[in-house]
Amino acid sequence: MLDLTPKTHVNRSGVLINPCKTCQPVGALFAALGVRNCMPYSHGSQGCASYHRTYLTRHFKEPAIAVTSSFTEGACVFGGGPNIRQGVKTTFEVYNPDIIAVHTTCLSETIGDDLKTYIDEMEIPDDKLVVHCNTPSYVGSHVTGFGNMMAGFINYLAAKGKTTETVAVFPGFVNPGDIREYKHLVNLMKLKSIMFPDCSNVMDAPMTGEYKMYPDGGTTVEEIRALGTCRKVLALGRLTSEEPAAQLKRKCGVDFDLLPLPIGLADTDAFVMAMANLNGGEVDPLIDEERGRLLDLMLDANPYFYGKKVAVYGDPDTVLGMTRFCLELGMIPKYVLTGTPGETFVKLAKAMFKEYGKEEECQAFAAKDLFDLHQFIKEEPVDLLLGNSHGKQIAKAEGIPLVRAGFPVLDRYGHASLPMVGYRGAFQLATRIADTLMEEFDRNCADEDMDLIM
Numbered sequence: 001m002l003d004l005t006p007k008t009h010v011n012r013s014g015v016l017i018n019p020c021k022t023c024q025p026v027g028a029l030f031a032a033l034g035v036r037n038c039m040p041y042s043h044g045s046q047g048c049a050s051y052h053r054t055y056l057t058r059h060f061k062e063p064a065i066a067v068t069s070s071f072t073e074g075a076c077v078f079g080g081g082p083n084i085r086q087g088v089k090t091t092f093e094v095y096n097p098d099i100i101a102v103h104t105t106c107l108s109e110t111i112g113d114d115l116k117t118y119i120d121e122m123e124i125p126d127d128k129l130v131v132h133c134n135t136p137s138y139v140g141s142h143v144t145g146f147g148n149m150m151a152g153f154i155n156y157l158a159a160k161g162k163t164t165e166t167v168a169v170f171p172g173f174v175n176p177g178d179i180r181e182y183k184h185l186v187n188l189m190k191l192k193s194i195m196f197p198d199c200s201n202v203m204d205a206p207m208t209g210e211y212k213m214y215p216d217g218g219t220t221v222e223e224i225r226a227l228g229t230c231r232k233v234l235a236l237g238r239l240t241s242e243e244p245a246a247q248l249k250r251k252c253g254v255d256f257d258l259l260p261l262p263i264g265l266a267d268t269d270a271f272v273m274a275m276a277n278l279n280g281g282e283v284d285p286l287i288d289e290e291r292g293r294l295l296d297l298m299l300d301a302n303p304y305f306y307g308k309k310v311a312v313y314g315d316p317d318t319v320l321g322m323t324r325f326c327l328e329l330g331m332i333p334k335y336v337l338t339g340t341p342g343e344t345f346v347k348l349a350k351a352m353f354k355e356y357g358k359e360e361e362c363q364a365f366a367a368k369d370l371f372d373l374h375q376f377i378k379e380e381p382v383d384l385l386l387g388n389s390h391g392k393q394i395a396k397a398e399g400i401p402l403v404r405a406g407f408p409v410l411d412r413y414g415h416a417s418l419p420m421v422g423y424r425g426a427f428q429l430a431t432r433i434a435d436t437l438m439e440e441f442d443r444n445c446a447d448e449d450m451d452l453i454m
Helices: 024-034 046-060 073-078 081-095 106-111 115-121 143-158 176-189 221-229 238-252 263-276 285-300 316-328 342-356 368-380 390-399 420-445
Strands: 038-043 099-105 129-134 167-170 193-195 231-234 258-260 311-313 333-336 363-365 384-387 401-405
Touching: 024 038, 024 046, 024 099, 024 143, 024 176, 038 081, 038 401, 073 106, 081 099, 081 115, 081 193, 099 115, 099 143, 106 342, 115 129, 115 368, 143 221, 143 238, 167 176, 167 238, 176 193, 176 263, 176 285, 176 420, 193 221, 221 238, 231 238, 231 263, 238 258, 238 316, 238 342, 238 363, 258 333, 263 285, 263 316, 285 420, 311 316, 311 368, 316 333, 316 384, 316 420, 333 368, 342 363, 368 390, 390 401, 401 420
Parallel strands: 038 099, 099 129, 167 193, 167 231, 231 258, 311 333, 311 384, 333 363, 384 401
Antiparallel strands: none
């Protein structure tokens, strides 16, 4: 499919080819789905909402519910005020959510709709809530929209009060399986916590034979209000969780620790130690056992990891976590790329390369696409691709094995329920990487080199 991709790389400013991101409203919709009894509301056209829902549904293999203002030509010219007033009223009457979370689209942002004024002037039932955030599709990416929606909930709902022993965990843009792994570690560390947002048991709800529009999972409105009384926020994912954590600090004075996504050994160590600082320094022996098993696997399979060149791509925080883990495994992350704009990503990646003495061998890129990545690989090949499903055409065209990880995984099943964070998540990721590299060796080696025991 991509055999005609030219080898010589040319910087482009006017067009993306095979983008490595999607738009802010996708992330905002996903964040809203992590709140219990919440209906996401797309203030724009029906086509926008359909695309955003479809994108999430294809990854999670679960229905991503949302409603829309259903803009027509008239709303584009005269504004969407009448649409959202009627839309919110109808949503409460027909779907009966506890809260509606409104996000904008490029259309409503371009015409300049004042959502705060619209919401202030609405007649909202006494026991219901409406919040909003601005998510222009032409700025940032889906991870930006995810953080903006979190900040929107905090802006409307978080209330300052007497500080409690509760710790807030902002998980970053991760899968339900990762949320469960966070909860596992937090429980072992004996911390009382609020996970916000919480997509577990929502975007991977069990099959019971009965459809629930609002599954049992999700952060409750009461828990979001209580964020303002937490003693600390553990904000996981530097580029996703910083803005909502900063918004909570501005509004309620709650301090936060900004941490990388706990993918791999060192970054999970940082998460565990941050929790240990909050529980008096106690680390459950079971956590030490999980860490030891990961170390054992890293040592056992080191001959198959060491020196292998890998291209890592996807969401910025996920890519940074996977990149460090590749370095820990002895691999060379030759190309590290995200479609999300921002030079902070490049600075963090380069600092990581320098830490491991690989600054001459590795390159980091922000605001690039997978056509760029394909051209880089044509100039200097790699042994492995590590990222989402959008890299499969490159894998096929260049004959490079692909390990699917991150968001979105559109062409496989079950990935959303498998953790990548924590020691157990890293164990699974390392196993998949080793299996893929070893299968590639078996597939291409000479007959006399084929060995049953490896």
